Amino acid sequence: MIYSLSTGDYNYIDFIGEVGRTEVLAAMFDTARKNTRDFLGFKFYQLPCCSPNGPRIEQAAALLELDCYTQNDESSVAVDLRSQAGAVRTAVRRSMLKREVILSQPRAAARRATQ
Secondary structure, three states, X not given: OEEOOXXXXXXXXXXXXXXXXXXXXXXXXXXXXXXXXXXXXXXXXXXXXXXXXXHHHHHHHHHOOOOOOOOOOXXXXXXXXXXXXXXXXXXXXXXXXXXXXXXXXXXXXHHHHHO
């Protein structure tokens, strides 16, 4: 079985790169299954419902004569980075500033204690 992986606190994953054509996904899947001993299938957890790759996965599975099942549909948040670049930058800066303040507080308190 080939599982999808993500890192950190991400609550969903998606494919990146040149996967806009079904044939590309099919080639990726075919290469992966040919290089996996005792291949049983793929499991992709938390693929966003708004991702265009959901239907592409189904189409790629059909090309490879694999069955494709959807277990649960869940909502997710998506941000269009191009059209909302300013808002994203502002949110990230605020988050970074809050983190810096929180991280610097113990150091400042420790310095005051040693003076």
